[in-house]
Amino acid sequence: MAKQYDVLLRLLLLGDSGVGKTCLLCRFTDNECHSSHISTIGVDFKMKTLKIDGIKVRVQIWDTAGQERYQTITKQYYRRAQGFILVYDITSSRSFQHIVKWASDVDEPSTSFPQ
Numbered sequence: 001m002a003k004q005y006d007v008l009l010r011l012l013l014l015g016d017s018g019v020g021k022t023c024l025l026c027r028f029t030d031n032e033c034h035s036s037h038i039s040t041i042g043v044d045f046k047m048k049t050l051k052i053d054g055i056k057v058r059v060q061i062w063d064t065a066g067q068e069r070y071q072t073i074t075k076q077y078y079r080r081a082q083g084f085i086l087v088y089d090i091t092s093s094r095s096f097q098h099i100v101k102w103a104s105d106v107d108e109p110s111t112s113f114p115q
């Protein structure tokens with residue numbers, strides 16, 4: 001059986017609740033977006049395989065809940081991620097200001113990669 005991918009890339013979406021993380025992911029993987037806001041519970045993921053310079057890259061994107069009450073669960077996924085996509089709503093300055101907080105969460109020694 002042919003190899004389905006050469007490289008696996010794990011990315012994590014972070015940002016306040018309702019900024020559009022799930023929509024962004026659905027648009028990327030399935031080219032669709034739902035108009036209703038159904039809050040993500042904990043984490044969810046979707047995958048898409050891309051061919052970049054002849055290399056099959058499987059992008060596994062984890063969609064996290066922006067709500068504070070799920071932070072304990074979502075932080076457990078930070079360590080396994082190779083990259084983070086920080087999302088804010090362009091119509092909400094508050095969600096943009098919170099990006100600093102999301103970025104510092106990623107840098108916390110308890111959640112980042114061991115050196």
Ligand SMILES: Nc1nc2c(ncn2[C@@H]2O[C@H](COP(=O)(O)OP(=O)(O)OP(=O)(O)O)[C@@H](O)[C@H]2O)c(=O)[nH]1
Nearest residue numbers: 017018019020021022023035036037039040065066
């Ligand atoms: N106008 C507009 N609305 C958007 C856009 N992206 C998302 N939305 C709407 O914003 C709302 C929230 O989107 P979600 O993708 O569910 O937000 P989320 O960041 O995943 O939220 P949590 O799961 O609670 O963390 C939905 O009603 C979407 O339809 C956009 O680019 N433009």
